[in-house]
Amino acid sequence: MLQYDNSAFYFFALSSLSFYLVPSWWSILKRVVNAFTVSDEAIGAVTRTTAEKKKAEEIKKETKGISTLLGNRSFLLHVLFTLAVTAIFCWLLVSVSIDGEVNTFDPFHILEIDTGADNKAIKKAYRSLSLKYHPDKNPGDRAAEAKFMMVSKAYEALTDEEAKRNYELHGNPDGKQSLEVSIGLPTFLLDTNNRNLVLMVYLIFMVVLVPFGVYTYYSNSSKFGEKDVMYDTYSWFHYTLNEHTIIKSLPELMAGSAEFRKRNMPKDSNEKSTIAKLLSGMRSQMQKPKYNHPVCVKGNVLLHAYLLRKTDALTAGLKEDLRCMLRLSSSLLDAMISVCQHQDSLQTAMNCIELGQYLSQAMWVKDSSLLQLPHFTAEEIKHVEKGKQKCDGILQYRDLPDDQKKGMNDFTDAQKADVAAYLKLFPDITVESKVFVDDDEDDKVYEGDLCTVKVSITHNNVKEGESIGLAHAPLFPYPKQAAWWIILGTKEGKIINIEKISATAKTIHHAIKFLAPRQGEYNFDLWVKSSAYIGCDQKESVKLTTLDNSVLPEYKIHPDDAELDDEPTLFEEILNAHIEQDSDDDDSDDESDAGGDANKKEAVPDSAAAKKKAQLQKARQAAGGDDDDSDDDSDAEEVYAEK
Template sequence: MLQYDNSAFYFFALSTISFYILPSWYSIFKRIISAIRVDDEAVGAVSRTSAEKEKAEQLKKESRAANTLKSQGFLINLGITSVLTLIFIWLLISVSQDGQVNSFDPFSILQIDAGADNKTIKKAYRSLSLKYHPDKNPGDRAAEAMFMMVSKAYEALTDETARENWEKYGNPDGKQSLEVSIGLPSFLLDSKNRNLVLVAYLLFMVVLIPYFVWRYYSDSSKYGEKNVMYDTYSWFHHALNENSIVKALPEVLAGSAEFRKRNIPKTAEQKQAIATLMNAVRSSMQKPKFNHPVCVKGNVLMHAHLLRQTDVLAKMEQEKDDLKYMLRMAPSLIDAMISVCKHQDALQTAINCIELGQYVTQAMWVKDSPLLQIPHFTAEEVSQCEKGATKVSTIKEYCAIPENERKGLSKFSDQQKKDVRDFLKIFPDITVECKVFVDDDEDDQVYENDLVTVQVKITRNNLADGEKAGLTHAPKFPFPKREAFWIILGQLKEGKIISIEKVLNPNKNVVHQIKFMAPPKGTYHFDLVVKSDGYVGIDETQRVEMVTLDSSSLPEYKVHPDDAVLDDEPTLFEEMLNAHIEKDSDDEDEDSDHEDDDQPKSAAAKKKEQLRKARQGADDDDDSDSDAEEVYADK
């Protein structure tokens, strides 16, 4: 007989809780250790130049326990795990005190010693049966269950058959297929706890579970690809078009749904701070198109970063935190902007969005010289480099000058000069090669409707064989960013996009393939654009020509006789279908043989019979044709 069993509940609860707390504590301790022992490369705290030192130290600081372990998710998990651990300890103590899982022991149930005589058994039975009788305990399910157990125990000790079954099988009713107890605490049977149990059940099933399901669904339904909100995608579709220029994109980025709660000025001090920043960056801003406070604040903060207004931001702690939050989200949001441009077939706007990502990474703007990416360079050093007979305007040109002839280093210390040398080794020097072909085509000709492959090979000349590219050198961007390239194939004049993809391969040689169907006969020119995801001034553009020939000039394809024979053979499905039809026909024929000849046939039976005769006639015709051929051969 089943009964509520405290001990069984203890074991069940222990095993269930252990499935959560063991991996949870492992994750917690792992996170604590990783927070104390910060892995510099894992968190991107790499200092290759002294210009990156401050950024690396800040990343280390944010990765330590004081910051990492105070996240909301970690604290909630820590609280739940701690509570469950206390319950686990209590269950262990309970098991140590009452760890015997209920089994049918009549002596224990009757509360007498094993081997007691019949007189003692009867006395214990009378006492307990009166105590737990349902008439004396109306509505008490626990007393009712105990009364039945006492009756079973008495029967097991007084009835010869029942006792034999108990001694042999452990149950007075004989051998059972399965003998278990219910793994629930016995207090659930107590009528005093009925209301409490019902309220707890309703709270859990009707309130908590639906709430968490609704919360999970409502949160997850807000986000699309790349963990960007659907409202943000809708905003980008509304704000971006084929005529969007680079200077207008910070305002579009500022209107993202991710910033709407955070970037609303709440106090007079915040409004004054935004007004102060506006005065500092107004001359370099595009005339605002959207006057919503969220767009205005985000636009101003983003321009303060692009124009390196660190002195003005230094006195605004709240605005610095808001800008940092925007910069954390910026890479994924800019990728979303590019995907929207791809969907709209706005090639030039997509290229502008990529350039925005470059400017955000390097804290530069459209009129700034690419030389500002060199560590410790300011407008003064750039001005020196752009003057004289050996003037340079790009980092590639600056690298080509002998070290002793490079300008802008006269006021630099030895450490700063070393930083410049180290940066020039890190800065990508790429070569782009392009090849157009059709797979498994020996004559290198492209015909309409062929699957064309445009293979792009990027070689990082600044890397040795086997060396991999590291993080983008971006001291002004507060987060680590992997070096990557955008590879675009399209037609700039027409604004048509064939392919646009980000390639994160860090190897010296990067090979990327673009596949598409060849257009109709004619000569086509495509623009291949390779743009860095984080550096300004190393973009490469090539013109790709493709001649498509008329497919009618190809030799006619002839099917091999063996392949033709295979095409005529029935498939497995057809064979099974035919076999099933023949079996049904045979069964119907057998049934008809047993019927009376005078009995009228159904329409289905007549149809099947006609089908059988038609097949038989066809077989006879085949036989007659074969006989005729044999006679003709004999003649």
């Protein structure tokens, strides 16, 4: 007789909770250890120049130390929930220590008498307990009913000879059992007084909590598409981006992303006035806003304040909103570029890549690329541009001899060392490209061939075996991994391929595959653009000559291959065997019906052949072939084999 067993419930609950507690405490301890022992390089807090020192300190402040744990709401909730579960686990351990024996069938224990009691004591105990737990005296009490049945079973085991013998031999009055189990649930569930409480808890869990959890998970996950960008954001980009979108309008479009619509809603009148004041001060350096929604206006102003390096005028709350926008900017830019690729808007995609460069360096379209140099301001750039040695950008400035580098007269030795260190970090690349067809020995490309453009990017300022490392972006508040965008497009502005390569080796290889166009000569444009630096992009021309594929020799099948093609497949052999068996059955039927008639005997092969042909034609029709009665058997088999 199965019964509710508190001890079995304790053991079951302990084993179940351990599946959560062990990995949960492991993750908590790992998080705590990492908060104090993680290296600076692992979290991106590198200091290659003094300009990066402030950023490195901010990153370490956010990711290292006890303050990072106490300020993380999700981590604290995780710890509190784990502590609550641990408390339940400890209570179960105490309960097991008090009542740790799993219920077994012990008739003396059930009748509440000593082991080995005589028949008089057994009968007395049975009468007392049976009267106490009889269903007539306890109507509707399932616990009393179960107890009454167990008392009856125990009395039978001690008084009935056969039941007593089975109990002594097998531990059960019913004889040997293949499996002995009890219900691993607490006995208070059987208490009539707890019925309403149990039902209420069950309904709340199954009808409220579980559906709510499923709904919340589904509703949140269904909002996001590729690159963890919301579907509403993709719709917004599809609506606003086109082949005529200029780079100065892109900050406003990014500000309209669905990820910012709740956070960037102005919170009070003071924030509105601050945004209006900033907007009036930057209006001459901004594209005229196209959308007047408060979210778009606020986000547009915040991004321009960052790009123009005017964040000192922002309040603490606005700075935090800006940090949130910059944290999501990389994934949003990737989404914008994928939309441009879908729309085949090459120039707009390149504008989005350049916006990523400006966001990394906190610069805007009219700024000189020299502004990326540490400690350089507009004054130093003017001094460089007025020098005798003309310098149009950072690449020319890097190639100048040290004694001809202007703009650092007022710099300290440490600041000059920062500039020298940055110029060594700035990408110095060599781009090589080659067009070929795989497994083609004559290096000729014919119409319809699968062409491969192999692009090789070599970092001349990186030693063999070293990695590129993080980009030098001291004003971008998060670690920025340097990457390259490789774009292949036509002269007409159509995209053949665009892809982001995040490899960090000295030499990077990338293959672009596409089908060769019609016969003629083509010049494609190949761009290699940085995702984090301004002024190091390169452009090459890829020439392709395609020939008419009609001049190619006709492909002839080798005789051995042709013989293999003629061999029947396993399915055809089974089909033919089935047809021949049907034909043999028809022959025997015709012979028995003929009664020795010679004319009918001669007609048997003809009818069998006709039936075989008809079946082959039906098979061919089922495979999609034409129904032509003039086809012979072999033609039908070949058609069916091809299908």
